[in-house]
Amino acid sequence: MSKLDESLLTGLPPFSRLERGQIREILDQALPKRYDEGNEIFHEGHDAERFHLLLDGYIRVVKTTEGGEQIIALHISPGQLFGIAPALNRDTYPATAVAASESLALSWPVRMWPEFTAKYQGFATESYNTLGQRLGEMQTRITELATQAVEQRVAAALLRMVTQSGRKVEEGIEIAFPVTRRNISEMTGTTLHTVSRLLSAWEKDGIVHSTRKHIVVTDPHRLVVLSGVQG
Amino acid sequence: MSKLDESLLTGLPPFSRLERGQIREILDQALPKRYDEGNEIFHEGHDAERFHLLLDGYIRVVKTTEGGEQIIALHISPGQLFGIAPALNRDTYPATAVAASESLALSWPVRMWPEFTAKYQGFATESYNTLGQRLGEMQTRITELATQAVEQRVAAALLRMVTQSGRKVEEGIEIAFPVTRRNISEMTGTTLHTVSRLLSAWEKDGIVHSTRKHIVVTDPHRLVVLSGVQG
DNA sequence: TCAACTCTTTGTCCTCTAGCAAACTTGCGG
DNA sequence: CCGCAAGTTTGCTAGAGGACAAAGAGTTGA
Structure with missing residues (x-):
């Protein structure tokens, strides 16, 4: 497998504050994978073995109710982390991720999460920013559903x-x-x-x-x- | 003001892994405050100056829509942190907190958050656990509102x-x-x-x-x- | 090129519940 | 002890939108 280009990560929020050498290290441990439209990246309830970064395409994060209905929890755009269960100390994925269009994502084993947050200044900060935004979006959706x-x-x-x-x-x-x-x-x-x-x-x-x-x-x-x- | 008793914090998740001396330090910097039913602890949009821990009573976290309707985002029970905007790098409170019954809470200036997470092993972990749970609860409510x-x-x-x-x-x-x-x-x-x-x-x-x-x-x-x- | 799917459109019916209005109850403050 | 405010109950009505049904259109694959 040929080496991934460093420019993939430069400029993305989670990595924006890192040096070239660090980005190189991170990329060398990443597993890139392509998904066709409709393919699952991970499934609700399964062991959270890896966390992911979307490089290209779009991902839908979906939850299925007991009655079998689906509801779309989240849309992921390029540059965003997803499946970041480890940030919340969860050991299973809380929802299913499906490619909304042909997509390309990197992933790392969850055991590297603590290393990332500890070693790379700013990675944790940016990740928790993202989390805060998602919390805000969910709040907005609750409000909409309840009142509109x-x-x-x-x-x-x-x-x-x-x-x-x-x-x-x-x-x-x-x-x-x-x-x-x-x-x-x-x-x-x-x-x-x-x-x-x-x-x-x-x-x-x-x-x-x-x-x-x-x-x-x-x-x-x-x-x-x-x-x-x-x- | 007489010193707060250490037993207040012992056993609460965010502090459960700390030693007596550390708890003493934390308590000495805490500001305790009593709220009557209906009193506001903090208001949506205001500068997030302090983060809080509920010791006794119940708190409702409320969001107000543009149309003036209120929706209850969250209920806080004794032992829980709330108003933890700093964990998400927010500088204003995203919602309003009101005492649902007579309540007692401690609070600390947000500038101490980084110190707490860095210095006290386990505090960050437990806090992000809490956040993960809240994310899950919100997801559940979205699902309910959408399907039930x-x-x-x-x-x-x-x-x-x-x-x-x-x-x-x-x-x-x-x-x-x-x-x-x-x-x-x-x-x-x-x-x-x-x-x-x-x-x-x-x-x-x-x-x-x-x-x-x-x-x-x-x-x-x-x-x-x-x-x-x-x- | 046909068959099978998936996605979309449109019609009809009917239930749930929001909206409005008004009376009633309880508790508190003066 | 009274009056007022806050909270609750109940009746009525209209309308939004869900449920069901059926047919059309676009895509895919054999």
């Missing part, structure tokens, strides 16, 4: 995806990974039927343009209004 | 409070701090009206006995069934 109507939640979910992974195209801003109506319903706690109706209505109003697994937001501003954010 | 009906959510909320703070009385198990119908609605994303109707129905079925601000669960098992947990 379905339409607002779906609008907010689209905006979140656009913000996190929007790529500009001529019509507007496109969500950079495949999303189905069902996926959106799993993010917002509704049914795919309702999501479909909403998207159809918004399409008619010229707010979005959507095809199969593919959504372009043509009028982000009106979506913001729909999401119910006070100015 | 109101009745199941209210049943689950009651059970959670009973588990966290249940005290045995002759009729059954009593929630150890004052709770209003409105409070429960703020935990479950419904209205106080609906909660009132549910409690009335359950009272009729002999599952709970409730008075003003006060709830006793007389048949926990049937409540578990209502909450929809699969066996």
Whole structure:
């Protein structure tokens, strides 16, 4: 296997404060792996053997209820750590990670986590920052689910995806990974039927343009209004 | 001010691995404070100047939406840290903390957080454990809100409070701090009206006995069934 | 090129529960 | 002891959105 290039990690928050030599060390111990769309990176309840860093693609972190319904806990974008159970002293993964599109990730054995945090100044700090942000996002979702109507939640979910992974195209801003109506319903706690109706209505109003697994937001501003954010 | 007794901290998870001398040091720097029911400990958005440990009583951590609605993010029981913004490198409190009953808490300036985690072996570990648990609880609530009906959510909320703070009385198990119908609605994303109707129905079925601000669960098992947990 | 899937759209029905309104109860402060 | 505020109960109504059903469209693979 050829050596990984150091530029992969330079500039990513968890590693931004490290020196070249340190990054070299870290990379030499990383296991890179490619995942096709739909492939699992790890599974809920299984032993947390490795922690991961997404280099390219998108990951959905999913939880399955006793009733068999799925809900999407989190979207991971390139540059983010995920499956960081060791940071919380957990020994199993609390959810399942699935590639939303073809993805490339590095991973390390969990036993290296203490070493990373102790040895590399700033790694722990950045990791706990990330954790804090996720805690905040979850809080936001709880609030939304508890107080907002379905339409607002779906609008907010689209905006979140656009913000996190929007790529500009001529019509507007496109969500950079495949999303189905069902996926959106799993993010917002509704049914795919309702999501479909909403998207159809918004399409008619010229707010979005959507095809199969593919959504372009043509009028982000009106979506913001729909999401119910006070100015 | 007389010295605080060391036994206050001995046995609490964050400090369980410390020696007497260390506990003495920590206590000497703590500021104890009493709060009446309804008093604020800290307010959302304000500078996070101190982190806190609840010794006695119960704390509600509350978030207010733009629309003015409140939702209860978290309940804190004696022995738990709260307002630990510094652990996540935040410099403002993400939510408001209010005493649910008369409470006693210690607090320390946030600048001591790095010292605590560095100096006292196990403090950081235990703190991040706590954080992991809270993350898990939030995940559970998101799942509930997204997939369960109101009745199941209210049943689950009651059970959670009973588990966290249940005290045995002759009729059954009593929630150890004052709770209003409105409070429960703020935990479950419904209205106080609906909660009132549910409690009335359950009272009729002999599952709970409730008075003003006060709830006793007389048949926990049937409540578990209502909450929809699969066996 | 056909078959099987997966994803999407649309229609209809019906339940749950939010919203509104009003009365009642309890407890506290003056 | 009274009056007021906070908390609770209950009735009524309308509407959102879930459940079910069925058909259409796009993709994949044999």
